[in-house]
Amino acid sequence: MAKTLMKGNEALAEAAIRAGCKAFFGYPITPQNEIPAYMSYHLPLRGGVYLQAESEVSAINMVYGAAGTGTRVMTSSSSPGISLKQEGISYIAAGELPCVIVNVVRCGPGLGGIHPGQGDYFQAVKGGGHGDYRLIVLAPGNVQEMADLTTLAFDLADKWRNPVMILSDGILGQMMEPVEFADQQGVSKMEKPWATTGAVGREPNIINTLDIVPESLEKRNYELLAKYEKIKGEEIRWQEVGTEDADLILVAYGTSARVARSAMELARKEGLRVGLFRPISLFPFPEVQLGALAGPQREFLVVEMSAGQMLEDVRLAIEGRSPIHFINRLGGMVPTPEEVLAKVKAVLGREG
Amino acid sequence: MKTVFQKPEALTNATMHYCPGCTHGVIHRLVAEAIDSLGIREQTIGVASVGCSVFAYDYFNCDMQQAAHGRAPAVATGIKRVLPEKMVFTYQGDGDLASIGMAEIVHAAARGENITVVFVNNAIYGMTSGQMAPTTLIGQKTATSPRGRSVSETGYPIKMCELLATLEGPSYLARVSSHDTRHIIQAGRAIKKAFEMQQQKKGFAMVEVLSTCSVNWGMTPIESMNWLAENMIPYYPLGVYKDITAQEGD
Numbered sequence: 094m095a096k097t098l099m100k101g102n103e104a105l106a107e108a109a110i111r112a113g114c115k116a117f118f119g120y121p122i123t124p125q126n127e128i129p130a131y132m133s134y135h136l137p138l139r140g141g142v143y144l145q146a147e148s149e150v151s152a153i154n155m156v157y158g159a160a161g162t163g164t165r166v167m168t169s170s171s172s173p174g175i176s177l178k179q180e181g182i183s184y185i186a187a188g189e190l191p192c193v194i195v196n197v198v199r200c201g202p203g204l205g206g207i208h209p210g211q212g213d214y215f216q217a218v219k220g221g222g223h224g225d226y227r228l229i230v231l232a233p234g235n236v237q238e239m240a241d242l243t244t245l246a247f248d249l250a251d252k253w254r255n256p257v258m259i260l261s262d263g264i265l266g267q268m269m270e271p272v273e274f275a276d277q278q279g280v281s282k283m284e285k286p287w288a289t290t291g292a293v294g295r296e297p298n299i300i301n302t303l304d305i306v307p308e309s310l311e312k313r314n315y316e317l318l319a320k321y322e323k324i325k326g327e328e329i330r331w332q333e334v335g336t337e338d339a340d341l342i343l344v345a346y347g348t349s350a351r352v353a354r355s356a357m358e359l360a361r362k363e364g365l366r367v368g369l370f371r372p373i374s375l376f377p378f379p380e381v382q383l384g385a386l387a388g389p390q391r392e393f394l395v396v397e398m399s400a401g402q403m404l405e406d407v408r409l410a411i412e413g414r415s416p417i418h419f420i421n422r423l424g425g426m427v428p429t430p431e432e433v434l435a436k437v438k439a440v441l442g443r444e445g
Numbered sequence: 446m447k448t449v450f451q452k453p454e455a456l457t458n459a460t461m462h463y464c465p466g467c468t469h470g471v472i473h474r475l476v477a478e479a480i481d482s483l484g485i486r487e488q489t490i491g492v493a494s495v496g497c498s499v500f501a502y503d504y505f506n507c508d509m510q511q512a513a514h515g516r517a518p519a520v521a522t523g524i525k526r527v528l529p530e531k532m533v534f535t536y537q538g539d540g541d542l543a544s545i546g547m548a549e550i551v552h553a554a555a556r557g558e559n560i561t562v563v564f565v566n567n568a569i570y571g572m573t574s575g576q577m578a579p580t581t582l583i584g585q586k587t588a589t590s591p592r593g594r595s596v597s598e599t600g601y602p603i604k605m606c607e608l609l610a611t612l613e614g615p616s617y618l619a620r621v622s623s624h625d626t627r628h629i630i631q632a633g634r635a636i637k638k639a640f641e642m643q644q645q646k647k648g649f650a651m652v653e654v655l656s657t658c659s660v661n662w663g664m665t666p667i668e669s670m671n672w673l674a675e676n677m678i679p680y681y682p683l684g685v686y687k688d689i690t691a692q693e694g695d
């Protein structure tokens with residue numbers, strides 16, 4: 094198929110429909126509005142259901158209900174709306190219901206601003222709602238990945254019976270790039286014998302997250318933890334560019350990784366040996382893969398549009414075996430490649 | 446031997462956990478009888494809410510989902526929208542439906558969401574041991590209105606049938622009671638009607654069942670039946686608040 098020029102949010106929505114998403118429940122919030130707009134036009138024409146809910150709370154609970162029937166279902170929102178969804182996300186994770194949740198992150202805290210941010214990293218990868226649970230979190234770095242990771246998200250959700258979050262941001266959602274969609278034939282159809290579709294000739298199926306017997310809830314907790322460990326074993330995704338000979342490795346995801354990549358190219362032109370490590374799955378985090386690059390001969394520079402959230406996971410991966418530096422912008426400001434380059438030079442002792 | 450009375454097929458064999466004098470169990474039976482009489486057990490997906498009836502998923506012999514507190518109408522909407530030919534009902538208490546879940550129930554009703562809602566109003570938060578509910582009567586003593594509910598501090602009890610009747614969306618709204626045999630039979634008819642409305646794709650139908658919480662009201666079973674009749678019914682008048690089939694000249 095030929096490449097089409099599309100906004101990130103629209104590419105994500107189109108990929109979801111192609112992945113067999115049959116229901117979308119959302120609530121308006123900038124900068125993700127293109128997703129519900131696209132869904133409301135296209136989904137009903139292609140055999141699906143679109144409904145604007147009365148709040149993000151309701152939208153995520155509609156997702157719970159639809160996911161419980163085994164239907165491929167998605168919701169999207171941005172930071173303040175994702176906070177409202179956390180109750181439902183915890184229930185969905187506890188009920189092991191497959192679904193895709195998109196966060197086109199803006200800057201916070203509070204109402205914050207409508208410009209891009211990465212301050213929802215902790216919320217996305219460490220749980221976010223109450224109780225011990227994890228989402229699978231995927232971070233696209235361009236419009237093509239907005240599409241490709243959405244396709245993957247639906248497959249992973251079904252495979253692991255787990256909610257999957259696409260952690261995008263305001264820039265990736267709004268920017269236009271050429272995109273090519275994966276072939277339709279591949280939509281995987283998983284059997285879902287647990288789904289509540291009407292107990293025709295079988296025992297009733299129950300979607301439930303309550304268990305008031307500590308012995309049995311603890312068992313359930315350990316089952317979930319075992320699943321997350323398996324996910325860590327099988328679903329780590331990342332990209333490395335120029336890390337082999339690097340004296341300094343930039344670590345960044347999403348929009349920050351685009352900036353870091355440009356900074357890396359500028360640095361290479363000046364003869365500086367700089368590489369880029371880009372986590373694509375934020376949970377599971379490529380901890381071992383990043384850790385393997387650590388050593389006394391090398392330094393790391395984390396680039397984020399947050400106060401230093403992924404930075405903590407980088408520290409856990411490096412375990413003090415290399416110096417780690419940090420550069421960030423906040424409040425909807427995006428670091429420039431030149432700013433990052435200046436920091437690279439400062440770290441390598443070339444300038445400043 | 447001739448069978449004169451038996452458990453509806455739409456109830457499981459599980460022993461219910463309800464207190465003596467609690468009418469949740471009776472209302473479960475009425476829902477199950479309605480499901481049986483319409484022959485829809487295998488087509489039905491129920492949504493249990495958070496309250497004393499949270500274990501409803503163990504009692505109804507059909508597919509069930511258990512929803513977060515107040516969110517049952519949203520969960521039911523999610524189910525019904527993707528499986529429009531199935532029968533979907535919620536079973537919710539007054540704290541669940543009229544307080545934390547107010548937005549969900551009003552919007553499900555406003556959309557005319559084609560679901561059946563069984564709303565059990567016992568004027569109290571039963572499960573959390575008897576706190577004031579949005580439906581607690583003026584002057585009623587609860588764990589969190591120890592001197593009796595006062596209007597100056599907490600306003601007035603909410604009449605859900607009347608409130609939802611202002612919307613175009615609902616097809617059927619009725620308030621019934623569960624305190625004696627005659628009313629239980631009427632309640633059963635209303636619940637069946639609310640399922641029939643869904644079957645005929647008429648849209649949102651809700652039956653509010655006035656119910657007891659003997660334990661948290663601090664009464665014997667018989668006292669609580671009498672208290673319901675003498676105090677709840679005057680404030681929450683029984684009757685049909687909306688029925689679009691009646692307007693159709695039925």
Ligand SMILES: Cc1ncc(C[n+]2csc(CCOP(=O)(O)OP(=O)(O)O)c2C)c(N)n1
Nearest residue numbers: 495496497514538539540541569570571572
């Ligand atoms: C988000 C949230 N808040 C509070 C609770 C605690 N809670 C459990 S049941 C309940 C009240 C239920 O009262 P009602 O809906 O009237 O049902 P009843 O027990 O009276 O049948 C509350 C507040 C909860 N489970 N979840």
Ligand code: SF4
Nearest residue numbers: 464467497571658659
């Ligand atoms: S606490 Fe009240 S509502 Fe709950 S089971 Fe007992 S009597 Fe029924």
Ligand SMILES: [Mg+2]
Nearest residue numbers: 538539569571
């Ligand atoms: Mg109650």
